[in-house]
Amino acid sequence: MRHLKKILFFLFLSSSVLGCASIPKETPESATQAPEERFARESLSKAKELEAAGQLPEAWRQYKIALTVRPEDPAAKEGRERVEKALRKGAEEHYRAGLRMQKEGNQAQALRHYLAALRLWPDHPEALQMVMTGKPVPAEKQAARKALPQPEIKEPPERTAPEEEVFASYIDAPVREEPAVDQIAVYRDLGMELYRKGRYQDALFEFSKVLSAIPDDPVAKEHSYRSSFELAVECFQRKEYLAAKEHFLVSLKYNSNCQQCHFYIKKSEELFKEIHYKQGIEYYGKERLAEAIAEWERVRALDPHYKRVDYYIKKAKDIQRKLDELKKESIEEGQE
Structure with missing residues (x-):
């Protein structure tokens, strides 16, 4: 009889505790x-x-x-x-x-x-050629380019600093030693080719070789920024918001004036927190406490003060602990 009462009490507590502890103004529907x-x-x-x-x-x-x-x-x-x-x-x-x-x-x-x-x-090949060599693209290559489909334009960078300062820094840059110039050009050209193919991570690796020798190289610096931004957008599209945030941060390393990077870093964090917070609520409503806690802890790791996430984690853990204790007692009594 005592064992039966314990089981009934356990079932009553499970339903009542989960029901009474529902989160205000947040439902699985929302x-x-x-x-x-x-x-x-x-x-x-x-x-x-x-x-x-x-x-x-x-x-x-x-x-x-x-x-x-x-x-x-x-x-x-x-x-x-x-x-x-x-x-x-x-x-x-x-x-x-x-x-x-x-x-x-x-x-x-x-x-x-x-x-x-x-x-x-x-991807403007003639302008790129002039920046790197000072010589125009041969006429036959220009004709071949025009016969091909136009490449998709990549994202222009955000610059709030005066253009004159950026360009002057390149023009006034000291002339460096020549021995490795040919190899540096190879790295730069390979980086551009990889960038055009959408292999942004590989492009970044090649541009890093250029920047290690010529830190102010405008082409490598600009396309390192763009490659990082493209990687960030790809992660954002896959809803990998924390990875997107990291790539936007790398973009800022190459272009500190990218106000859009700051904006989307914030948006990535907001979306990550909102999605996982609501996922926790959905699990909670289905009485899947362990999964709800896991989702909320991901949110808390990024922002301990987000909404009432800390309170709900403690509440869910307390409920889980009580249920575990009741289960344990029921099992022990059943063995007696």
Whole structure:
């Protein structure tokens, strides 16, 4: 009789404790709402604002982020294509201006235009050739390039510092020793080829060799930033938000003026916390306490003060401990 009472008490406590300890204003139904969808809408709205204000590189970035969450969104697709076309046109205009400046003997102004072209279109081969060698791409190679499909434009970097300071730092950089220049060029060219193929991690490895010899190399530095940013976006798309955060941090190492990196680092953290917090609530509602605790502990590790996560972890652990004790007592009494 005593054993039966213990079992009944255990069942009563299991249901009542879990029911009474439900989390206020948070239900499994609310956990099904996707924070990514809200984030995609915000990114799309911001992209349209930036495009209207003429801030095309920033608008392109926002459209791309929106598409990582909603790949088939027609408005985001149209916006990205529209901005890409404008960026390509701007890059070509800078390249032509650079050729005119070079023809007039103004090398410093020519270099500024070539670098500006690469900021808008990193895969512009003629501008890249002029930055690295000072010699234009042969006519036959240009014809071959035009016969091929146009490469997808990569994300222009965010720069808030005056352009003149960035370019002047490159122009005024001291001339380095020549012995390894050919090998450095090989590393740089291989890095660019890998970047164009979307092998961003491998590209970063090659660019690191260039930067170890020439820390201010503009091409290696710029494309290291872009490669890191692309890796961050890929992780973001896979909902690997902490990995995305780390890659955005690496992007900042190469471009400290990337305000978008700061913004998306914060967004990555917010999405990670919200998703795992709500996943914990869903598990809790299904009485899967161990899994709920595991989800909440991931949140607490990143932000100990997020909502009431610390309280709920303690509450769930207390419930789990009491249930375990009752189970143990029931088993012991059954063996007597």
